[in-house]
Amino acid sequence: MKKIRTSHVYIVVTHLLAIIAFFTSLLSGFRLAQDSDFAIALPALFMPQGDVYFWHGLSALCWLLVVILYLGFHFLRPQPLRISPKRHRVIHLLYLLLALSFCSGVLLYLALPNLPYLFVQFCHYWLALLLIVVVIWHLIQHLQLPISQWLKVFIPGRQPSNQRRYLVLSAAAVVAITVSYAVSIFYPKLSPKLVSKPKHVAIALDGEATEWQHITGTDLLVAQGAKGAIKTVISAKAMHDESVIYFLFQWQDSSENLTHLPLIKTAAGWQVQHNGFGQDDEIGNYEDKFALMISDNARFGAAGSIHLGSQPLDNAPPSRSGRGYHYMQQGMADMWQWKASRLGHMAVLDDDHFGQPAPVCQHCPRYTAGYQADPKDSGGYRMNWQWFSESTVVPLRLPTADAWQRLAQRKRFAISWWDTEPYSEHLDNYPVGTQLPSVLWLDSFDGDRGDVRAKAQWHKGTWTLEIARDRDTYSEFDMALTSGVYLWPATFDASQTQHSYPQRPWQLVIQEGS
Amino acid sequence: MKALLLPAGLTQVLRAMTISLAALGGLGCDVNSHSVAGASSRFTKLTHQGEAVAAKSGPWHCVYDQVQGLMWEVKSVQENAHYYKSTYSWFLAEKPSQRLGSCGVGQGFVPCHSEDLVRLLNQINYCGSQQWRVPTAQELTSLVNDAAYPGKAKVPAGLFPHTVKGPYWSSDFHHSQITTVHFGSGEIGRLGPNNAAWLRLVSSDDSLKQHAAIPTSDTLH
Numbered sequence: 148m149k150k151i152r153t154s155h156v157y158i159v160v161t162h163l164l165a166i167i168a169f170f171t172s173l174l175s176g177f178r179l180a181q182d183s184d185f186a187i188a189l190p191a192l193f194m195p196q197g198d199v200y201f202w203h204g205l206s207a208l209c210w211l212l213v214v215i216l217y218l219g220f221h222f223l224r225p226q227p228l229r230i231s232p233k234r235h236r237v238i239h240l241l242y243l244l245l246a247l248s249f250c251s252g253v254l255l256y257l258a259l260p261n262l263p264y265l266f267v268q269f270c271h272y273w274l275a276l277l278l279i280v281v282v283i284w285h286l287i288q289h290l291q292l293p294i295s296q297w298l299k300v301f302i303p304g305r306q307p308s309n310q311r312r313y314l315v316l317s318a319a320a321v322v323a324i325t326v327s328y329a330v331s332i333f334y335p336k337l338s339p340k341l342v343s344k345p346k347h348v349a350i351a352l353d354g355e356a357t358e359w360q361h362i363t364g365t366d367l368l369v370a371q372g373a374k375g376a377i378k379t380v381i382s383a384k385a386m387h388d389e390s391v392i393y394f395l396f397q398w399q400d401s402s403e404n405l406t407h408l409p410l411i412k413t414a415a416g417w418q419v420q421h422n423g424f425g426q427d428d429e430i431g432n433y434e435d436k437f438a439l440m441i442s443d444n445a446r447f448g449a450a451g452s453i454h455l456g457s458q459p460l461d462n463a464p465p466s467r468s469g470r471g472y473h474y475m476q477q478g479m480a481d482m483w484q485w486k487a488s489r490l491g492h493m494a495v496l497d498d499d500h501f502g503q504p505a506p507v508c509q510h511c512p513r514y515t516a517g518y519q520a521d522p523k524d525s526g527g528y529r530m531n532w533q534w535f536s537e538s539t540v541v542p543l544r545l546p547t548a549d550a551w552q553r554l555a556q557r558k559r560f561a562i563s564w565w566d567t568e569p570y571s572e573h574l575d576n577y578p579v580g581t582q583l584p585s586v587l588w589l590d591s592f593d594g595d596r597g598d599v600r601a602k603a604q605w606h607k608g609t610w611t612l613e614i615a616r617d618r619d620t621y622s623e624f625d626m627a628l629t630s631g632v633y634l635w636p637a638t639f640d641a642s643q644t645q646h647s648y649p650q651r652p653w654q655l656v657i658q659e660g661s
Numbered sequence: 662m663k664a665l666l667l668p669a670g671l672t673q674v675l676r677a678m679t680i681s682l683a684a685l686g687g688l689g690c691d692v693n694s695h696s697v698a699g700a701s702s703r704f705t706k707l708t709h710q711g712e713a714v715a716a717k718s719g720p721w722h723c724v725y726d727q728v729q730g731l732m733w734e735v736k737s738v739q740e741n742a743h744y745y746k747s748t749y750s751w752f753l754a755e756k757p758s759q760r761l762g763s764c765g766v767g768q769g770f771v772p773c774h775s776e777d778l779v780r781l782l783n784q785i786n787y788c789g790s791q792q793w794r795v796p797t798a799q800e801l802t803s804l805v806n807d808a809a810y811p812g813k814a815k816v817p818a819g820l821f822p823h824t825v826k827g828p829y830w831s832s833d834f835h836h837s838q839i840t841t842v843h844f845g846s847g848e849i850g851r852l853g854p855n856n857a858a859w860l861r862l863v864s865s866d867d868s869l870k871q872h873a874a875i876p877t878s879d880t881l882h
Contacts, residue, residue, distance in 0.1 A: 543739075595812065623811070
């Protein structure tokens with residue numbers, strides 16, 4: 148009977164872990180890459196759905212474990228590893244590509260402000276594709292061998308009795324596991340800090356940074372977003388008193404986008420000027436926005452709030468944009484959205500949250516899973532159509548005669564509800580080509596949704612946003628702003644849902660005292 | 662980005678691999694406990710002429726409840742007869758002129774009571790019915806949705822926008838008090854007729870049965 152060929156148990160374990168890490172990082176990476184213009188179109192079945200960031204991060208830790216195990220075995224084994232010279236080249240190429248992939252991935256995660264982020268991201272993606280080619284080459288080389296020879300890497304053999312060898316190799320395994328575990332526990336500590344200083348000046352919430360000159364800020368790189376290739380650095384500062392905390396955020400934006408889904412009169416009737424709004428994916432005819440998510444953990448993938456894919460949630464409608472949903476498996480995350488047009492008349496932003504997925508609504512056109520607005524009793528804004536349609540719409544309101552004159556004298560992106568009257572056909576004498584604002588301003592939010600005050604200004608390519616909120620609103624829909632919470636900013640450049648985002652959040656540190 | 666087409670056999674293999682990977686947890690094809698169930702097809706949206714509207718379409722002006730056999734008025738943001746902020750005193754036949762509610766009309770408000778709205782909707786044959794009335798407490802309670810998202814009015818989602826989280830009148834009158842249903846808490850309460858509360862009218866016209874078998878496909882209207 149032929150003797151079954153075997154390998155050292157550590158080779159078997161390390162090789163199996165490498166296979167698991169390879170497929171997990173590859174498939175999850177393909178899904179994450181879909182936001183980028185350079186990613187190749189792949190069948191949806193090649194890409195997993197759901198909390199894909201978690202798996203991609205876990206696979207990185209798995210790779211770290213593989214490296215430690217392999218190095219431990221390499222230096223501590225009693226005799227050299229035997230690799231056929233024919234397969235040397237492929238193996239060394241694998242080592243090189245894996246090392247470059249791992250390093251580029253770490254750079255992307257750290258996302259230091261001066262990093263050429265988009266270039267590193269491009270390299271990370273193409274390294275993955277090259278790895279596929281080399282792995283296939285590696286497989287082909289082994290499949291050409293007798294079956295007993297290529298199967299042996301999966302079959303552990305009995306080792307000669309040598310207590311010292313076992314102790315040393317076991318120690319290497321324990322060190323590897325401990326380091327991996329420590330990294331997973333302590334990596335949130337790597338979050339850059341946003342230190343809030345005690346306030347000694349009066350802050351006027353006007354979108355100007357004059358009161359903030361003496362405060363040291365911190366920068367965070369955010370990327371992706373609309374058009375798939377945006378890299379922006381957001382600067383942040385914070386001050387507080389015993390009741391209120393204030394933030395200043397600034398970011399570069401070449402244009403101030405206030406035009407928001409305008410209505411255009413055509414021969415067929417009024418139409419909404421849009422480019423994807425019906426699929427929750429408008430780009431271009433949309434206001435600029437800024438969002439800030441507040442969470443109690445820094446888990447990779449926006450604290451677990453991102454669930455990618457066209458249908459990441461069973462028994463729920465598919466995502467109309469095909470990109471996924473925001474929701475939390477447990478707990479909640481606070482989420483603030485400043486909107487340049489819809490809230491331009493008020494000094495507030497939209498106080499929302501990410502919670503568990505809402506029940507499916509059979510009669511609602513859009514399902515948003517865990518992304519929900521905080522409750523309000525009244526106020527805010529309305530969109531100026533009776534019902535959105537891709538073809539024509541009936542406006543909800545028309546400007547009164549004197550309001551129409553005032554509208555002509557400034558940007559026509561919004562109008563006060565009280566400068567309008569209910570739409571009727573006999574009042575609709577506007578010629579073809581007339582543009583009407585789609586944003587109807589009401590009064591201030593009344594309720595939880597108006598908890599956060601904010602005002603912004605755009606000047607010479609920079610948005611400056613000032614925000615103020617009670618340190619604790621005691622609302623079940625809000626996070627208390629205490630030392631230790633994590634802040635995840637995002638910018639929307641004339642886009643509805645495609646926003647830039649950071650890989651790591653700021654951790655808020657409230658410096659008490661004078 | 663458009664997906665590529667693959668041979669069916671390979672598609673099946675890849676799907677199995679994806680599901681296996683997903684079964685490790687956290688990936689959909691979801692094995693989690695956060696699956697959400699769809700709503701029933703109990704309700705149908707109707708235009709003000711009584712024509713059915715597809716489930717995810719609009720606008721609509723009334724809602725037909727197939728289970729209760731009732732048609733409900735839907736409120737509006739326009740300052741007209743259906744203005745959602747209008748409040749009404751409860752009509753007492755012995756004191757017909759006492760109008761203690763505030764109904765939005767154009768730029769202002771006028772005094773009103775519940776019978777004003779009943780008379781108006783019947784006069785204009787709203788949603789094809791001339792039998793509008795104030796609902797009973799039992800009928801009003803049938804609309805309470807305890808599964809409504811926290812902080813939202815306790816009505817069936819997506820059907821009754823602009824529902825105030827406050828007390829709505831019923832027709833149940835006992836010992837000088839009228840039963841109300843609060844659509845913020847779902848609780849039943851009582852108010853005297855001289856108070857102002859919100860109002861949603863109902864019709865149980867026999868002709869409504871025509872809506873009973875209407876499918877809720879999005880191909881309608």
